[in-house]
Amino acid sequence: MQVVFFGTAYFAVPILDALCHAGHQVDPVITAPRKPKGRGLKPLPSPVEATAGQRGLRVLTPVNPHDNDVIRIITQVKPDVGILAAYGTILRDVLISLPQLGFLNVHPSLLPEYRGAAPIQRALLDGRTVTGVSVIIMTNELDAGDIICQRSVQIQPDENAGDLSLRLAKIGAELTLTALDSLRTGCVRTIPQPPVGISWAPRLSKADRILDWTLPAIKIHNQIRALAPEPGAITTFRGSPVLVLRSRVLPLETELPAGTLILEHPGTVVATGYGTLELLQVAPAGSRVQTGVDFRNGRRFQPGEKLL
Numbered sequence: 268m269q270v271v272f273f274g275t276a277y278f279a280v281p282i283l284d285a286l287c288h289a290g291h292q293v294d295p296v297i298t299a300p301r302k303p304k305g306r307g308l309k310p311l312p313s314p315v316e317a318t319a320g321q322r323g324l325r326v327l328t329p330v331n332p333h334d335n336d337v338i339r340i341i342t343q344v345k346p347d348v349g350i351l352a353a354y355g356t357i358l359r360d361v362l363i364s365l366p367q368l369g370f371l372n373v374h375p376s377l378l379p380e381y382r383g384a385a386p387i388q389r390a391l392l393d394g395r396t397v398t399g400v401s402v403i404i405m406t407n408e409l410d411a412g413d414i415i416c417q418r419s420v421q422i423q424p425d426e427n428a429g430d431l432s433l434r435l436a437k438i439g440a441e442l443t444l445t446a447l448d449s450l451r452t453g454c455v456r457t458i459p460q461p462p463v464g465i466s467w468a469p470r471l472s473k474a475d476r477i478l479d480w481t482l483p484a485i486k487i488h489n490q491i492r493a494l495a496p497e498p499g500a501i502t503t504f505r506g507s508p509v510l511v512l513r514s515r516v517l518p519l520e521t522e523l524p525a526g527t528l529i530l531e532h533p534g535t536v537v538a539t540g541y542g543t544l545e546l547l548q549v550a551p552a553g554s555r556v557q558t559g560v561d562f563r564n565g566r567r568f569q570p571g572e573k574l575l
Contacts (some may be wrong), residue, residue, distance in 0.1 A: 389459035484542035535559035
């Protein structure tokens with residue numbers, strides 16, 4: 268089939284790869300413009316742009332996907348179907364109506380749960396144990412279209428957003444090919460999303476990254492894994508920010524105030540509002556990623572010191 272593909276984040280990469288492996292003609296690939304990243308703030312391609320470039324596919328990086336040039340190119344291609352996965356911008360009817368067989372949206376949640384930009388992170392923040400992937404018919408209402416196919420998966424207790432995204436992306440690729448086969452053969456059976464059970468997954472803000480040590484250890488642990496490997500949860504030690512990238516809840520009771528470093532145990536162990544948390548991997552400002560043990564040894568914690 269002739270496919271126009273919209274995607275930006277890594278979640279979309281296995282889907283793009285699967286389309287190419289299956290022999291579908293993908294043209295063009297539309298992704299977000301390059302953004303400055305890293306210490307040098309060099310504009311880098313999105314994961315989708317990098318993959319499409321390696322495959323020799325035509326790539327467009329418009330600031331506004333509804334520009335006349337983009338619409339003209341897609342109109343000339345005459346795609347059978349459009350596919351959107353982790354693109355980052357809501358498409359309007361002027362684009363959705365162009366493919367002959369419609370537009371598919373590959374979304375990493377069990378819709379109607381977690382409609383929006385950050386479904387994987389929000390599910391982890393909420394401590395959910397089950398999530399999944401849905402392939403839906405795109406409409407002009409955010410993530411509200413009829414479901415073509417859907418699959419649920421168990422979330423592992425210490426799985427972070429990066430690891431979970433990898434697993435869901437592979438499932439998304441399989442479901443996308445299944446959905447395309449249904450479209451090609453004319454055997455599509457869709458299910459309307461129920462009007463109850465709708466929840467939202469708004470884009471993460473800086474406030475979502477700040478750790479509050481007065482919360483229970485399990486909630487802080489869920490926040491850390493929801494933000495890993497990037498952008499990372501943030502705490503403060505001796506007036507400087509520290510990214511926290513991995514943690515684990517310890518079966519250790521303490522009466523120390525929340526945020527206090529517990530020196531009686533090895534590594535970086537912190538009292539919380541309920542329970543204790545060990546920080547397994549951190550990245551202090553201006554320093555490399557390191558273990559909690561190395562962080563403690565390098566900073567030489569003092570009795571009564573706290574993370575804020």
